[in-house]
Amino acid sequence: MVYEPNLAIGLICTHHIITRSLDVAIEHCRKSLSSDGLDETSKRGFIDYIECIKTVLTTHHHLETQMVFPYFRDKIPDLPVDKLNKEHGQIGMHLIKFDDIIPDLKGDPLISSLKQLNEALTGINDIWHPHIDVEEIYLTVEKIGNLLDEDEMIKLIESYRKFSMERYTPDYLVIPFQFYNLPPAQREIWAQELPENTQKHISDEWKDKWLPMADFLYHDVE
Ligand SMILES: [Fe+2]
Numbered sequence: 001m002v003y004e005p006n007l008a009i010g011l012i013c014t015h016h017i018i019t020r021s022l023d024v025a026i027e028h029c030r031k032s033l034s035s036d037g038l039d040e041t042s043k044r045g046f047i048d049y050i051e052c053i054k055t056v057l058t059t060h061h062h063l064e065t066q067m068v069f070p071y072f073r074d075k076i077p078d079l080p081v082d083k084l085n086k087e088h089g090q091i092g093m094h095l096i097k098f099d100d101i102i103p104d105l106k107g108d109p110l111i112s113s114l115k116q117l118n119e120a121l122t123g124i125n126d127i128w129h130p131h132i133d134v135e136e137i138y139l140t141v142e143k144i145g146n147l148l149d150e151d152e153m154i155k156l157i158e159s160y161r162k163f164s165m166e167r168y169t170p171d172y173l174v175i176p177f178q179f180y181n182l183p184p185a186q187r188e189i190w191a192q193e194l195p196e197n198t199q200k201h202i203s204d205e206w207k208d209k210w211l212p213m214a215d216f217l218y219h220d221v222e
């Protein structure tokens with residue numbers, strides 16, 4: 001029985017990050033739509049935040065579809081892999097719309113673009129919650145701990161970390177975005193899987209780059 005380290009912890013942390021960031025982005029869209037559109041002072045940070053949502057969500061789905069589900073498909077026979085992969089595709093159809101919306105938001109954004117963003121985010125959110133509820137029933141810390149010995153667990157965690165880090169670009173936005181969309185108690189747990197010195201990068205040389213997103217991160221972040 002192996003509970004620590006456990007790859008389910010990283011998956012669940014990523015669910016928390018995405019859940020919170022979708023809530024924050026939808027709330028900001030609605031607030032902006034009910035005033036005159038995007039506020040100039042927070043526009044850059046908001047666009048960075050939206051781009052990070054797309055990167056983190058896409059990476060998480062690719063990790064599950066390409067690595068997690070194929071590995072656990074036979075080990076957890078009830079895991080509804082086809083249904084979950086289909087939902088990744090449905091969320092992906094909404095994420096593709098960001099490619100047209102974001103360039104418009106970067107210029108002189110139209111209210112219609114903000115409405116499209118709100119619709120895409122809401123569409124993702126509607127699929128997201130029941131989707132992760134199912135994943136978290138089948139991929140629990142206990143189940144995975146019982147299935148893998150420690151060496152296998154460490155090997156898998158390392159391969160997931162490598163897969164994700166290669167896709168977290170730009171790192172100076174995507175990594176702080178994840179770190180500070182977690183409450184303080186979970187940050188340390190999530191950061192255990194990061195390369196050494198990453199926390200130092202977040203608080204030092206990357207800080208000027210991610211700081212425009214601070215309005216959307218946990219309020220203890222300065
Ligand atoms: Fe998923």
Ligand SMILES: [Fe+2]
Pocket residue numbers: 011015060064132135
């Ligand atoms: Fe997931």
